[in-house]
Amino acid sequence: MKNWVIVFGGLLISSSFLEAKQIGAAEDLNWLTQAERFIEMKDPSIRKVALGALLMGLSCGLIGSYVVTRRLSLFGDTLSHAVLPGIAVGFIWAGEKDNFSLLIGAGIAGFAGVCCLCLLKKFTRIHEDSSLGIVLSAFYALGICLLTRIQKVGYTDQSGLDSFMFGQVSALSSNDINGLFITLLLISLFIVFNFRQLLVTGFDPQFSKSIGIPNDFLQFVLWMLIAFCVISSLQLVGVILVSAMLVIPAATASLLARRMKTYLVLSSLFGAGAGISGTFFSFLGKSLPAGPLIVLVSALLFLIILFFRPEKGMLFCWLNTRSERSRIIIENTLKAAFQILEQKGFEENEITSLEIMKKRGLSRPEVEKEIQNLTTAGLATKNISPIDQVSLPSQTVMTLTPKGWEYACRMVRNHRLWELYLTNEAEYEPDHVHEDAEKIEHVLGEKTVRQIERLLQNPKTDPHGKLIPSITDIHQGNLPGAS
Amino acid sequence: MKHHDLPIEVHDLTVSYQKKPVLYGVDLEIEEGSFVGILGPNGAGKSTLIKTIMNIIKPNGGYVKIFGDSPKTGIKRIGYIPQKESVDWDFPVTVFDVVLMGRYGYHGWLSRIGKEDRNKASECLEQVNMLAYANRPIGNLSGGQQQRVFLARALAQESAVYLMDEPFAGVDAVTEKTIISILQEMKKAGKTLMVVHHDLASAKEYFDQLLLLNMRKVAYGSVSEVYTHELLQKTYGGKLAVLSEMATEVAKNADT
Amino acid sequence: MNFIPKFDPSKVFFEPWATPELIAWNSQVILMGFLVCWASGMVGTFIVVRRMALMGDAISHGILPGIVIAFLTFGSLEVGPMLLGACLAGLACSFSIEWLQQNSPINKDASMAIVFTSFFALGVTLINLQAGHLDLDTDCILYGEIGLTPLAPNFIFGGNDFGNRSLWVMGLICAAIIILVSLFYRQLLLTSFDAILAHSIGWPVKIIHLFLMLLLALSTVASLESVGVILVVAMLVFPSVTASFFFHRLPSILICTFPLGILYTFGGFHLAYWLDCSIAAAMAITASICFILSVIFGPRSYIWKTAKKKPS
Incomplete structure (x- = not known):
């Protein structure tokens, strides 16, 4: 100002x-x-x-x-x-x-x-x-x-x-x-x-x-x-x-x-x-x-x-926050995609834009833009679904690439691991940890993840009882819990 | 409805100062009439908690409620005793002037300070045994006397909640006793008191409730529940490495 | 070499008041001195207790480009535009200092030095750019010429002649400052002494701070023509610091600036008459002498106290 x-x-x-x-x-x-x-x-x-x-x-x-x-x-x-x-x-x-x-x-x-x-x-x-x-x-x-x-x-x-x-x-x-x-x-x-x-x-x-x-x-x-x-x-x-x-x-x-x-x-x-x-x-x-x-x-x-x-100048900071912000948006979309697939029991691998709209609470153009961003980053492929039985207009359908799938797993793991860490180690109330994990998941590095996993002895489920994808799941491209 | 009457309610409070995390996800509910000691190592965020409740520092996340109000309006019901170092002791004011400042909140911008206010100020000075010093400049007092003057000012404010930042720092044993007995009386009058304290041994005797703080809330409860070896160890045994590391990350990105 | 003229009391003290014309002339100068000292002394007291004495110095330098730009835009030495320009520049100066402090690793004193010297340099450059075209008197702004007060045009309103206009302006500003300070005394006192308490009462601490900065800019601009950019800080700091050796309450110190202002003006005027030098500088010298005396002999002086304690 x-x-x-x-x-x-x-x-x-x-x-x-x-x-x-x-x-x-x-x-x-x-x-x-x-x-x-x-x-x-x-x-x-x-x-x-x-x-x-x-x-x-x-x-x-x-x-x-x-x-x-x-x-x-x-x-x-x-x-x-x-x-x-x-x-x-x-x-x-x-x-x-x-x-x-x-x-x-x-x-x-x-x-x-x-x-x-x-x-x-x-x-x-x-x-x-x-x-x-x-x-x-x-x-x-x-x-x-x-x-x-x-x-x-x-x-x-x-x-x-x-x-x-x-x-x-x-x-x-x-x-x-x-x-x-x-x-x-x-x-x-x-x-x-x-x-x-x-x-x-x-x-x-x-x-x-x-x-x-x-x-x-x-x-x-x-x-x-x-x-x-x-x-x-x-x-x-x-x-x-x-x-x-x-x-x-x-x-x-x-x-x-x-x-x-x-x-x-x-x-x-x-x-x-x-x-x-x-x-x-x-x-x-x-x-x-x-x-x-x-x-x-x-x-x-x-x-x-x-x-x-460099590093601390206004211009640099501005550019930095901009790229940071777009990264966070991509990660949030990926996470939403994962959760949608999870809800469907990992039986299909297609995600419609309508589902993302519901999950993220965003408007249609916004979601279309997010999907476009994922596609350009090579994390997903998209195609227009044919008009099927329901009276909906044609909508974009997205499928995660292996790279995108791995990324999504990593985000979900970060989120759930952090929730577990907060409740178990730092003794926060379980109903408080979600908001914090929303922020931390984007900055949690692999090294810290290892540290937390060791601390919590390679946990399988988060405080809400959901599965945490492990490193082997992620690398093999497996569905969590499938192995 | 009982929920809304709490003098101080803190929910998931995260505060960072100069891009370093100080408080992280603190929850706190303080009942009316509590006499709370805030304990924790240096840099645990004790003063920051007080300042955030006072709306001097803006939180990065979470909120504070004072009697169910936002801090902006609720703050008028809070009395504050500053840390000794933050006062300019060379400032040209007398003891009486300082106590009278406690009454300023009861007046409009341009209305005059009346006779009742002066009487009230003298009364409060009497209560802390400082009436004889009323016309002394504040710079000429001993450490304990200075602290008592600010206590008198807090009394004159007639607030419902009092926040104090290390009121016993640099005070001799006798004065410490005097101050604590005044605080006890205030508690009896139904006031809620929160005191930042750093002496573990005396905390047990002074307060009814304890808040153990080290960036996060370690424990809050009555002295008998909280004053245990295990919890104190947790409070003073250093921060959780991973938590503080991540909190630093978040604080760095918070306001760029 | 007669660098220091012989001191002849009758010449120094009575000659300026010998004829009615001289009295008419010099009383205007003296009155101007009073007004300048009072206005800056009032504001200065709060500036000093807030430990912002050098902020006063910084702002008094920083308003120079504002004055020059106002002068360039309006093309005259009218008081209104000058005050506006100066206040804007003063606020810009103090904002920039705070902004630098918060948004860069530069510490407070360095950011002050950077901002006010840059502003001042800008002002001087602008003056020099226009040197050939207009008659903005650099010397007047930089050193001040209080002795020329009576030369100001008369204030004519509705056909009536009310006398010297710059005296009227300064008088109005001085009165405004005194009234505002006494009206908002409590607010200024509490925000200076304990901003947190003021904040918790619900007072807008920042706005009160800004208000004081505005008063500072106002008094600085107004006294600029008389004492100049650099000696403004003397008039801000000396009265309250000197008074603090005699009194321990803010109201007494504020009231004490009145007799001190009279003392500075008369002392400076006659000193300047004796040495035939700049009156503003002589006023500042008188102020320093008063200060030194009060350091040594003032009842609240530290030296005095240690000497008194020793025998007991």
């Missing part, structure tokens, strides 16, 4: 891309040539931006895997807002937009934010979500206050500061690239050397403490690396959206990966992919900022994977 929300979101996202093209055209910027320019990568500025987005995607994806698995997503968001005053102070300190001092300032502010969170946790009873909100907004407010102050005082080179809100790809300097590169290097080194330790501390902190892994230290380094990652990515995606890059690629990877190594690889790949394609889209239109587009692309990627991933 809530699917429409997602669908709506998807439509919006795609429509925004359509719009992008129109704008490009309106501004006399042919987006096709722009795309060509981007793909050729001849322009050094394009190369630089693409490289930056690639590096950022990789490092955010890598560290993001730990952010998501350790449930630090909102912590990452808080941290990314908390670095803002640090950037402002760094700017004031250096008197210009000097990357190194900005980095130091942001690092210190991030550290202070983490300390505040720890203090709030230790000295107050405020819940975690509120304290995250408090630290986030307090630091952010301080940052905004300082930034507006800087604007008023009128520093000479302040233009770069605005870009920290949403990132400004065009202002990306080679220093920024170096910063991104160093961050990626640090993160990969940290993960490579501490892979096992991180795995253990993340999964079972108490155990890891007992075997001498410095949990707190690792956690601290992880926090600092998250802070570095945030700071170095600011120029590309900006304060507000950098947390998205920490979370979305990793969350996408978590839909697919089962092991931490694949998780890391996928997450960094998704990050890098989103980075590159986001910058690509931002090139198509003139006034489009890269940061939000990178985030949108990764969100789109997330949605696609969510719907189409």
